[in-house]
Amino acid sequence: GAVVSQHPSRVICKSGTSVKIECRSLDFQATTMFWYRQFPKKSLMLMATSNEGSKATYEQGVEKDKFLINHASLTLSTLTVTSAHPEDSSFYICSAPDSRADEKLFFGSGTQLSVL
Amino acid sequence: SQQGEEDPQALSIQEGENATMNCSYKTSINNLQWYRQNSGRGLVHLILIRSNEREKHSGRLRVTLDTSKKSSSLLITASRAADTASYFCATAPVGAGNMLTFGGGTRLMVKP
Numbered sequence: 358g359a360v361v362s363q364h365p366s367r368v369i370c371k372s373g374t375s376v377k378i379e380c381r382s383l384d385f386q387a388t389t390m391f392w393y394r395q396f397p398k399k400s401l402m403l404m405a406t407s408n409e410g411s412k413a414t415y416e417q418g419v420e421k422d423k424f425l426i427n428h429a430s431l432t433l434s435t436l437t438v439t440s441a442h443p444e445d446s447s448f449y450i451c452s453a454p455d456s457r458a459d460e461k462l463f464f465g466s467g468t469q470l471s472v473l
Numbered sequence: 474s475q476q477g478e479e480d481p482q483a484l485s486i487q488e489g490e491n492a493t494m495n496c497s498y499k500t501s502i503n504n505l506q507w508y509r510q511n512s513g514r515g516l517v518h519l520i521l522i523r524s525n526e527r528e529k530h531s532g533r534l535r536v537t538l539d540t541s542k543k544s545s546s547l548l549i550t551a552s553r554a555a556d557t558a559s560y561f562c563a564t565a566p567v568g569a570g571n572m573l574t575f576g577g578g579t580r581l582m583v584k585p
Contacts, residue, residue: 363515389571400561401516401575450515454571460504462563462573464515 359385359455363465370441371473378436378468380451386431387453391462392424395448404449407434441472479562479576487584492549494579496562497542503565505538506573507547510559519547519560554585 360383370376380390388409393401405426406414413426423445425437434453438445448469452462479496486492496505504523508516522529522538522545529536535548549556559580563573 358518361515391572398559398580400577403572403574406572448513452516459521460565460571461506461518461521462516462571464508464517466515467513469513 359383359453359458359463361387361451361453361463361465363451363468365468366466367469367471369471369473372442373440376438376441376470378438378449378451378470380434380436380453380465382432382453382455382463385453385455385457387434387455388431390428390434390451390453392426392434392436393450393452395450395467397448401450404436409434438470441470443472446470446472479560479579481579482577483580483582485582485584486552488552488554490552490583492552492556492581492583494547494560494562494581496545496547496576498545498562498564498574498576499543500564501567502540503567505536505545506563506565507534507536507545508561508563508575510561510578512558516561549581552581552583554583556583557581 362381364379390407392404404419407426407428409428428434450467452464506521507519510516520531522536533550538545559578561578562576
């Protein structure tokens, strides 16, 4: 199946710094990518839909200036957590649909962010 | 964006037993999908059932869908220790494109 690569898998940063997470579709083009946040033992909460060549669509309650999303190419979307604080610590996952594979989503392996 | 409820939230069984997880949702859907997540990892697609289908099989997996009750079930037969993971149902709401909304998940533990 299609492969989505997400980096880094784990990052620890100091409060106030910014962290960039990359999500790449390796063998297919993704005009859309989804970014989720997941708390321990909880479900995935959709944060935003990343659209290639246009602005991302954010879910209600998600701060656009806090979570910057860029989808500059058909294979790369990035999520930047700006001025990170301890409450931003979480597991972030991206996913993308592959038009060759029905309506299923292919997920990155996730990024565990810990803000000290 | 979470619209599904899953039960049980946690399930512990012995190897060889069957595991059944249930999912309920609220809106009209195009399809319903089940995903598996190992701890600290991304999700892996297991099976998709369309709104006009009632039952689907894939290996040891059996999925049912009742659109009148807005519910689905996932049955894993002859479970193995390697099946230990969290399982999520995800619905594709009508008109939402590729977007999926996920249920709360069931944490399955299969004891050897």
